[in-house]
Amino acid sequence: MVLKKSDLYRSLWKSCDELRGGMDASQYKDYILTLLFVKYVSDKAKVDPNTLVDVPPEASFDAMLAAKGQKDIGERLNKVITKLAEANETLRNVIDLADFNDEEKLGKGKDMQDRLSKLVTIFNDLDFRGSRAEGDDLLGDAYEYLMRHFATESGKSKGQFYTPAEVSRVLAKVVGIGPGTRQDQTVYDPTCGSGSLLLKVAAESPRGITIYGQEKDNGTWALAVMNMVLHGNADADIRKGNTIADPQFTTNDRLRTFNFAVANPPFSDKAWMNGLEQTYNRFEYGRPPAKNGDYAFLLHVLTSLKSAGKAAIILPHGVLFRGGAEATIRRNLLTRGFIQGVIGLPANLFYGTGIPACIVVLDKENATGRAGVFMIDASKGFVKDGPKNRLRSQDIHKIVDVFTRQVEVERYARMVPLAEIADPKNDYNLNIPRYIDSSKPEDLQDLHAHLHGGIPNRDLELLGGYWEAFPLLRGQLFAPNRPGYSDLTIDVEKVQQVVLDTPAFQRFADEARHLGAEWLAAHRERLAGITADTKPGDLIAAIGDDLLARFKPLPLLDEYDIYEQLMSYWHDTMHDDVYLIMNDGWVDAAKPRKTIEDKERKLSETPDLVVGSGRSATKYKMDLIPPALIATRYFAEEQVQLDELTAIAEEKSRALEEYIEEHAVEDGLLADAMDEDRVSRALAAARLRIAKREKSDPDEIDALEHVLGLYDAEAAAKKAVKEAQAQLDLATLKKYGDLTEDHIKTLVLDDKWGAVVVRRVAGEVDALTLDLVARIQELGERYAATVEDLNEELETLEGKVAAHLAAMGVNS
Structure with missing residues (x-):
């Protein structure tokens, strides 16, 4: 089971960054990228005898690894690099510029020994033997990740060696x-x-x-x-x-x-x-x-x-x-x-x-x-x-x-x-x-509308795209006031519901969802066919361009916003998933693995599922298929029961919190059970024993017994949740072992990738709706009160003030 690429890069950068000490990033990059180079050409030489770079045994990364922990590691690394350069004329004065025995940059004695040993260990974890060097492999992405971070850390005067990949x-x-x-x-x-x-x-x-x-x-x-x-x-x-x-x-x-x-x-x-x-x-x-x-x-x-x-x-x-x-x-x-x-x-x-x-x-x-x-x-x-x-x-x-x-x-x-x-x-x-002129149209205030009411038609015309897409909507929301002005015919608070209930809008939302589902169906076979030979760059380019083309004819929605939803999900999740499938295959990529706790690489993973408790607990990471997808598809009833128990536990906690908040006040029934504004179960139990012994106020005793009962009810509810969760986790873990390749593809393609993309498309529709509603509400509130209305309100308030002054004997 390989690590996700994103986790690997983060750990690589964090390790390198922490090991650089006081060295400037613009200098440190020379050491890191030289090690990356030696590791790459060494791995390639192991699997390709015709590689363009000749790597003798004494000039390989294995020779570097043999120097790990040695007092003269810096000198030995320099010798390895020198031999590699001597074996390849084109690499002379190229890879041998960084001095791995420089005490000013890398520290003296044990400091240098430990630092370089850790660096060699970090790069030993990378395996480039299967790297295809086609712009979307492990090496290409690792190099790009490091270069971007080095450029960021190097500052303005020293970061010019790198042109951002997006601009390139x-x-x-x-x-x-x-x-x-x-x-x-x-x-x-x-x-x-x-x-x-x-x-x-x-x-x-x-x-x-x-x-x-x-x-x-x-x-x-x-x-x-x-x-x-x-x-x-x-x-x-x-x-x-x-x-x-x-x-x-x-x-x-x-x-x-x-x-x-x-x-x-x-x-x-x-x-x-x-x-x-x-x-x-x-x-x-x-x-x-x-x-x-x-x-x-x-x-x-x-x-x-x-x-x-x-x-x-x-x-x-x-x-x-x-x-x-x-x-x-x-x-x-x-x-x-x-x-x-x-x-x-x-x-x-x-x-x-x-x-x-x-x-x-x-x-x-x-x-x-x-x-x-x-x-x-x-x-x-x-x-x-x-x-x-x-x-x-x-x-x-x-x-x-x-x-x-x-x-x-x-x-x-x-x-x-x-x-x-x-x-x-x-x-x-x-x-x-x-x-x-790329500036947005200025939002002009209409003085005539402020004086006499009505919403300027000029502002409504700027929403023309909505009226074209939903022809009857404007008539449902507005009525003519006078030439050039209209009135909102419903309460401002009801605008959103009217929009959502409009048949044309519902058809529009359905069409967007249909296009998303249609897009997924068109590419499902291609996505299901991901193998070690897949080219991720070509894959995302093909499905991304098609998504953009499908949404281009749809009015209102910006097809590039839809495209970005797919691409952001690709960068956040899908890219890692595809990488795992390519390297491990569908079945192995879906298998749970124990979380990694690697102090040397500064890598500590948050588990997706924990079985057992305390020291005997086993923590699992599910890289490809999150446990929630398994629970939703195969244990729907159990998940519903767990949700119900969770809701009950939350209600018990809320009742306890409200009761304490009501009575844990100065002179309240729980005042004597408080410690720093807190009423714990132990404090309430201790106070109850004293109150009974001293035969205190019966109401206080009742309150203490009640709060203890609430604590017990909360504990019982939380225990029920914990037990149900543990049972569901065990069933979920077992289910992973029963999954066939077809099951896995359904979970990944439909329940994970497809569901997320379709949901994000729907989110764009929702955002578009909210923009329209917000603008209509803004215009409605802006021109709701005319100057005459404000004058009448002012006169009413002045009358009330005068009456109050007269009642106090003050002449206005």
Whole structure:
């Protein structure tokens, strides 16, 4: 039984993080990723004699493991890594940069010995022998998880080595790489960092693509080379050096050209001209300002494209509107049709900066005759994720769909004619808000409605989508007041029920549920066929795209919101489930296992089911099928009885609490049984003995006897619940052993995955309803009282005040 991937990664990060001591995350990553690399190539060499990396026995992870606990472990690890580099020329000065015997970073003596021994132990638990290196395997996900955390922990100045995976996917897709891309086509990243962006691009080309990259930082370059090997792209050409001053891909004093290019260069680099001698004809459309290198990188990318080449580059928004030399360059690029599109992204996405950025899409192939620039304002589509913002699956899909199809979407995307951009009032300024107003319509207060009542029809027209979907609903809720105004014909509190009872709404909700169920039925066979050869990325892409397509024709509901419900569940649960099924098979993945308590790996699991009590208790984890699903399907009567007993126990507890609250007050009948505002059973029993001995107030004795009776009733009810729960848990545990593969598939596909997705779809329908109800209630309450009504109320209150003053003998 393998661990869930999410649990494995969390434990890996927690262990690594706790072991790093005072070392900066940007330094610590070099040690962790080097160990990850050695472990991966060692595991692959055991199962693949033709692996691209030669791993002699003395240069393997097993040799590292043999050094565990040794006083000279740091020196021995360095020797293992050196031998691996010597056996593979391409790994020299790549994997041997981190010094595992550095006392300043790793501690001295026993401190270093323990720290490195624990690290080796952590990585020994990972098994990459079955890793397929196809972007959704154990290694790919583990590497991505670690890199994201290292970038987060490294801070602004040191986190630029990593481009968020979500943004990388957008660039890869909008640049036009896909299933039709040929293996002999090329992609280039002049500022490739750790290579994550290039790898995301490569993942979009199932037939393969030839990779080229350059990185100036020595340590980050080494990470990129290792990253390529780890992900099955050992033949990628990743070179070292300053791209602007010393480009490595040149031919006869000209830049080498590529089919595609992607880049996330340092924003507004003030030192871009350092060492610059040869321009390689990059600045024919204008020379960038000396203190800002944004256009230097953009022009380098443009010059590095073939005549039909395409590129996507991440840049700060300033490139869209800054004047001076940059305005000249921008004008020249636009008039020549090189800029295909601009996509505005949310702020705080990147690890090197918190400012908002944009993606500039370049296209040489269709530059001639280009009549406009396609713009997207995607700045509002994100989710907060710790200290950073993150694009959701729905945000990525929407950006790519809209850009690829060049579909105009109100307040989101439009094709802006070049004539409009060139108009003197815009003067080739590409600032997105000039052309797309993404702000929500202002909620205006209507003074006339406040004075004379009625709800403005203007506000009701903004709810037009609802009236189109439910044609009779507006007439049920509103009646004409006077020209331009309507009255709510029912109490505000009744709006929700009227909406829910509307036949059109019920049909709408039924259709949404039907689409969800229909979608599940269409893919049930595919999901039931998950095996070790399944490609999870392809699986979720196929079923996700189909879900989105099915809901697209349905009015009101945003199909991307529906898609996000599936994708969030995929990331939270389904991905782990699929991984378990692929590795263990359906039957073994469903078997209960004892919880893991591993202090060395900092992994402590919360049990799903406990049998027995005290030290003899056995704790179980059910990774694939939660016990509640077994109970619901096979022990419905027992579960109902348990629920009834639980309700009785809760009622007994509530009665006890209310009785104590009523009488455990100063001078109350239980006052003498209190200790720090608490009446325990022991205190009540002790006080009762004293009260009887002293022949105290009979009412107090009755109260004490009553509270003890309530305590006994509560204890008996809780005991009944505990016994029923124990019996149900034993029956549930036994049932797991009786499940066939067909039973398991029914529980997972129908009761777990399908039920959750359908329920989440229904939740979107409910949310949409609540939005309508809330808006109608808001408008109804806003204009319910006119000025005349308020004046009448004021006069009434003034009269009451005057009467009270007169009664007190005060002249008003």
